[in-house]
Amino acid sequence: VCECGSGRLHQHQTQHSHCQATADWLLSNTQVQPTVGIVCGSGLGGLAEMLKDRQVIKYSDIPNFPQSTVHGHAGQLVFGTLKGKPCVCMQGRFHLYEGYSIQKITLPMRVFKLMGVETMIMTNAAGGLNQDYKVGDVMIIKDHINMPGFAGVSPLTGPNDDRFGVRFPCMSDAYDRELRQLAHDVAAELSYSDFLQEGVYCVLGGPSFETIAECRLLHKLGADAVGMSTVHEVIVARHAGMRCFALSLITNRAVMDYDSQEKANHEEVLEAGRQRAEQLEKLVSTMVARLELNNNNN
Numbered sequence: 635v636c637e638c639g640s641g642r643l644h645q646h647q648t649q650h651s652h653c654q655a656t657a658d659w660l661l662s663n664t665q666v667q668p669t670v671g672i673v674c675g676s677g678l679g680g681l682a683e684m685l686k687d688r689q690v691i692k693y694s695d696i697p698n699f700p701q702s703t704v705h706g707h708a709g710q711l712v713f714g715t716l717k718g719k720p721c722v723c724m725q726g727r728f729h730l731y732e733g734y735s736i737q738k739i740t741l742p743m744r745v746f747k748l749m750g751v752e753t754m755i756m757t758n759a760a761g762g763l764n765q766d767y768k769v770g771d772v773m774i775i776k777d778h779i780n781m782p783g784f785a786g787v788s789p790l791t792g793p794n795d796d797r798f799g800v801r802f803p804c805m806s807d808a809y810d811r812e813l814r815q816l817a818h819d820v821a822a823e824l825s826y827s828d829f830l831q832e833g834v835y836c837v838l839g840g841p842s843f844e845t846i847a848e849c850r851l852l853h854k855l856g857a858d859a860v861g862m863s864t865v866h867e868v869i870v871a872r873h874a875g876m877r878c879f880a881l882s883l884i885t886n887r888a889v890m891d892y893d894s895q896e897k898a899n900h901e902e903v904l905e906a907g908r909q910r911a912e913q914l915e916k917l918v919s920t921m922v923a924r925l926e927l928n929n930n931n932n
């Protein structure tokens with residue numbers, strides 16, 4: 635019988651006990667007690683290379699962890715310090731389309747929470763729907779549209795575990811206002827403002843890229859960028875009271891025109907990551923240097 639208290643038999647892959655066991659295992663296998671968590675998007679794994687005194691643990695060695703299956707996602711946790719702050723970096727994230735349950739792909743958020751992480755920084759590669767966006771733009775996510783959520787696909791489906799958070803978590807403050815302002819300030823100082831955007835990210839299930847009609851629809855609905863990740867992680871992290879900040883690298887422009895010959899593909903996504911990697915790393919590391927810890931944002 636499940637420990638969730640319902641008295642029923644559940645296969646919760648994110649049971650508190652599973653997450654606690656993983657957190658305890660990780661804490662006993664690293665010297666770092668992280669307060670900042672970073673998720674690297676497709677082709678953006680270089681973020682993890684910035685950590686000092688690195689300690690790398692492969693996902694395949696971590697109890698209860700899924701494996702990375704996508705090219706551009708290395709499949710390991712990197713512990714270390716970034717500008718003096720203890721960090722854990724997911725060099726490789728999990729996506730719904732890899733076939734894992736939505737609970738399983740978000741399990742690391744709960745594990746990080748139990749390890750003491752207070753602030754989560756997520757990055758992703760995304761297609762630009764906003765016609766003003768160019769390839770290489772970096773979009774601060776100010777809000778999201780959770781398309782799978784419209785169909786009842788949520789990482790919080792199932793009995794709520796009050797040890798993590800409330801049954802009905804608020805999402806109108808999902809992307810921390812202060813961290814977004816910090817990103818604007820840091821970008822201005824680094825002279826990055828000409829490629830910085832702020833907008834709405836829409837998640838779909840993937841792995842097929844969107845049709846032209848879908849891109850047009852999402853644009854009309856108010857989305858500025860479209861991707862296949864991040865939102866599920868943010869929902870679980872916010873549920874558990876962690877502060878969230880997220881960035882999309884616009885790696886391609888969504889095809890909106892039937893005369894266009896452009897075709898979205900994963901290689902161009904990875905290449906755009908390579909082109910902008912250095913600046914993205916500088917932006918994130920400078921932000922982390924200025925993070926005030928002790929999150930009261932539960």
Ligand SMILES: O=P(O)(O)O[C@@H]1C[C@H](O)[C@@H](CO)O1
Binds near residue numbers: 757
């Ligand atoms: O992990 P992210 O969201 O950066 O990955 C994006 C979405 C797909 O997994 C892939 C498509 O190229 O990149």
